[in-house]
Amino acid sequence: SQKIEQNSEALNIQEGKTATLTCNYTNYSPAYLQWYRQDPGRGPVFLLLIRENEKEKRKERLKVTFDTTLKQSLFHITASQPADSATYLCALDASGGNNRKLIWGLGTSLAVNP
């Protein structure tokens, strides 16, 4: 069956360090992959989208890589700040480029300590 796995354990890092979160998937050939941030009691907020033909995407302190051979995406936050503390969700397109079939990971909780 289709499966997405993210780091199940919470990630604790020191302010200023780089946080790296992992998203692995099986039995998919997604057209794109998205990363979202979710704070407690709130809806997910879109961060980055990377397409299958892109190896890397950047936005300010965020960087996403997408390795379709390894079936893995890495999400990096450089120069992390306490305000980056949240749960980060990985979502895959499973319908050839249509949002209606986004499959979601359970998320990784990140805590950035001052």
Add this chain to the structure above:
Amino acid sequence: NAGVMQNPRHLVRRRGQEARLRCSPMKGHSHVYWYRQLPEEGLKFMVYLQKENIIDESGMPKERFSAEFPKEGPSILRIQQVVRGDSAAYFCASSPTDGTEAFFGQGTRLTVV
């Protein structure tokens, strides 16, 4: 632009009652998606609608659940005869076209007692 608006934020229903969840998409967005989130299961797709049309309801239970997105007014997710297992956070998202980022509302937390 006020963003995706969902109401109510919290809803408590007794078993057997009906729950109505409302979602107003962002201005200019004609695609609406409903998701359910349980603590240990992550977000699950329920239904995808465009104005006056259900495009994909493959994630929605066949019984008791229905959704609509009328020409005028918000999208409605309706759960009839609620049971305890329906307790969850229900999120609505909208996008201007398929295959682009989705903007989420704050969710409605349904508790069935």
